[in-house]
Amino acid sequence: MSLKFAILTSLTEREGSGIELARRFDKSIGYFWPATHQQIYRELDHLGTAGLIRELPLEGATPSRGNPRRFGVTPEGRVRLEEWARELGTPEPVKSAMAVRLRAAAATGTAHEVRHSLESEREQRRANLDRYRQIEERDFADVDPSDTLHALQHQILKLGIQVEQAWVGWCDETLALLSAS
Amino acid sequence: MSLKFAILTSLTEREGSGIELARRFDKSIGYFWPATHQQIYRELDHLGTAGLIRELPLEGATPSRGNPRRFGVTPEGRVRLEEWARELGTPEPVKSAMAVRLRAAAATGTAHEVRHSLESEREQRRANLDRYRQIEERDFADVDPSDTLHALQHQILKLGIQVEQAWVGWCDETLALLSAS
DNA sequence: ATGTCCATGTAAATGGTTACATGATTCA
DNA sequence: TGAATCATGTAACCATTTACATGGACAT
Numbered sequence: 001m002s003l004k005f006a007i008l009t010s011l012t013e014r015e016g017s018g019i020e021l022a023r024r025f026d027k028s029i030g031y032f033w034p035a036t037h038q039q040i041y042r043e044l045d046h047l048g049t050a051g052l053i054r055e056l057p058l059e060g061a062t063p064s065r066g067n068p069r070r071f072g073v074t075p076e077g078r079v080r081l082e083e084w085a086r087e088l089g090t091p092e093p094v095k096s097a098m099a100v101r102l103r104a105a106a107a108t109g110t111a112h113e114v115r116h117s118l119e120s121e122r123e124q125r126r127a128n129l130d131r132y133r134q135i136e137e138r139d140f141a142d143v144d145p146s147d148t149l150h151a152l153q154h155q156i157l158k159l160g161i162q163v164e165q166a167w168v169g170w171c172d173e174t175l176a177l178l179s180a181s
Numbered sequence: 182m183s184l185k186f187a188i189l190t191s192l193t194e195r196e197g198s199g200i201e202l203a204r205r206f207d208k209s210i211g212y213f214w215p216a217t218h219q220q221i222y223r224e225l226d227h228l229g230t231a232g233l234i235r236e237l238p239l240e241g242a243t244p245s246r247g248n249p250r251r252f253g254v255t256p257e258g259r260v261r262l263e264e265w266a267r268e269l270g271t272p273e274p275v276k277s278a279m280a281v282r283l284r285a286a287a288a289t290g291t292a293h294e295v296r297h298s299l300e301s302e303r304e305q306r307r308a309n310l311d312r313y314r315q316i317e318e319r320d321f322a323d324v325d326p327s328d329t330l331h332a333l334q335h336q337i338l339k340l341g342i343q344v345e346q347a348w349v350g351w352c353d354e355t356l357a358l359l360s361a362s
Numbered sequence: 363a364t365g366t367c368c369a370t371g372t373a374a375a376t377g378g379t380t381a382c383a384t385g386a387t388t389c390a
Numbered sequence: 391t392g393a394a395t396c397a398t399g400t401a402a403c404c405a406t407t408t409a410c411a412t413g414g415a416c417a418t
Contacts, residue, residue: 093212198370
């Protein structure tokens with residue numbers, strides 16, 4: 001449901017081609033709404049049909065490598081995006097196979113065997129956290145209080161940091177609990 | 182992918198009927214792997230075919246209200262569940278329409294209009310948090326250090342608490358940022 | 363007897379994942 | 391010239407959501 005708006009947002013920030021979008025998703029907006037290039041191309045199709053984006057004129061006649069089809073947001077698209085941003089939603093439930101695994105291990109009396117699984121979860125969460133922190137240092141080290149856009153982008157990154165921190169902390173706590181018993 | 186194991190876990194903890202499972206999902210294991218009754222019935226079907234659960238004999242001949250079909254985990258099912266709990270997975274990405282909304286509002290220069298959306302998110306996150314804390318008070322007030330099962334169940338609840346806390350904190354921070362600018 | 367809830371489903375639509383296909387272009 | 395990469399897709403599958411269907415039981 002939100003994918004189309006994630007794409008509209010990305011194209012509002014800067015127009016681009018399908019593949020560019022796919023790459024941006026891999027390293028920025030996709031942190032909170034992941035998507036593959038297949039999804040993106042399909043959605044670009046839909047958005048075009050709905051008149052929310054349009055294909056920009058190309059230099060050469062035919063699209064090709066180095067000269068791909070590029071898309072921009074139409075005025076209707078922008079209005080629709082602004083409307084959507086104001087809408088109230090329901091928070092996505094926290095889905096976690098790790099929580100299910102732990103409960104499964106508890107139910108079957110094999111709690112200590114879940115340790116590797118937990119350690120793997122912790123390492124991956126920590127890797128996410130480190131990645132976010134590097135971005136923070138690189139892009140948000142100096143603060144200009146008058147730059148609201150910059151501050152908001154930082155704020156979104158902080159969401160990732162705080163949620164991943166909660167996860168890492170929880171994994172450590174749980175591992176300690178397993179060691180104690 | 183994890184739904185089948187969530188069901189196996191729930192049936193390991195206690196055998197039950199489809200509707201009972203649906204209700205348990207609404208108020209316990211489903212906090213970390215939500216499922217509707219339609220999904221559950223379909224999956225019970227699959228699990229039965231795969232020999233991981235079996236239908237328990239009924240009192241009366243025909244299932245009916247007050248005497249529904251009941252399911253239990255087979256030995257194979259239990260083994261499969263224990264195996265799965267040991268497997269390593271990839272953490273589910275944090276998906277959040279709220280983060281996309283905020284970024285959309287920033288990109289379109291309508292940041293202050295996202296305030297209601299954020300307040301709504303905060304209230305719902307806080308409601309989740311309160312619910313979890315009530316369960317904690319009710320079920321985990323007294324600690325028996327020798328009861329590992331109890332401790333692990335508490336730990337799973339704490340995951341929900343800590344993640345929702347991170348969310349509520351982030352919403353407050355973001356609202357403060359919007360007020361300041 | 364009628365309406366409501368229980369228990370179990372079916373069906374259609376949407377969303378997401380995985381695997382593969384294709385032509386074109388740059389690079390070694 | 392052959393390999394790798396770019397850019398754009400198709401197809402099949404799996405998971406999830408939403409809406410509806412059914413028949414029996416219970417309550418008024």
